[in-house]
Amino acid sequence: MDMGRESRWEKDAMTVEIMFALVTACMLAAMVFGVLLVPALVVGVDEPAGKVLLKAGAVLGAAAGVWRVARVLLRFDARRRQGR
Numbered sequence: 152m153d154m155g156r157e158s159r160w161e162k163d164a165m166t167v168e169i170m171f172a173l174v175t176a177c178m179l180a181a182m183v184f185g186v187l188l189v190p191a192l193v194v195g196v197d198e199p200a201g202k203v204l205l206k207a208g209a210v211l212g213a214a215a216g217v218w219r220v221a222r223v224l225l226r227f228d229a230r231r232r233q234g235r
Contacts, residue, residue, distance in 0.1 A: 165227070172223035180216035184208040 157165075187208030191201040 161231075168223065168227045172220045172227075175223065176216040176219040179219050180212035183215045184212035187211065 185208075187204050191204035191208070194201045194204065196202070196205065
């Protein structure tokens with residue numbers, strides 16, 4: 152096999168890692184949003200404080216999801232480069 156090309160096993164491992172990153176990122180984003188959704192529901196979603204909590208939950212949830220994807224994929228790349 153050509154040393155410059157990835158093997159089928161390496162491509163499959165990369166696909167699994169990408170899916171793991173996306174699934175865990177969605178779960179983390181949902182949990183972060185949910186943590187801020189509960190107080191928004193208690194305060195009232197129509198109130199200004201409730202709207203702020205919903206927007207903050209959406210922004211923080213998205214940021215947490217992006218952070219999770221980047222962290223998982225960078226860690227996978229570092230391990231791949233070390234030959235593990």
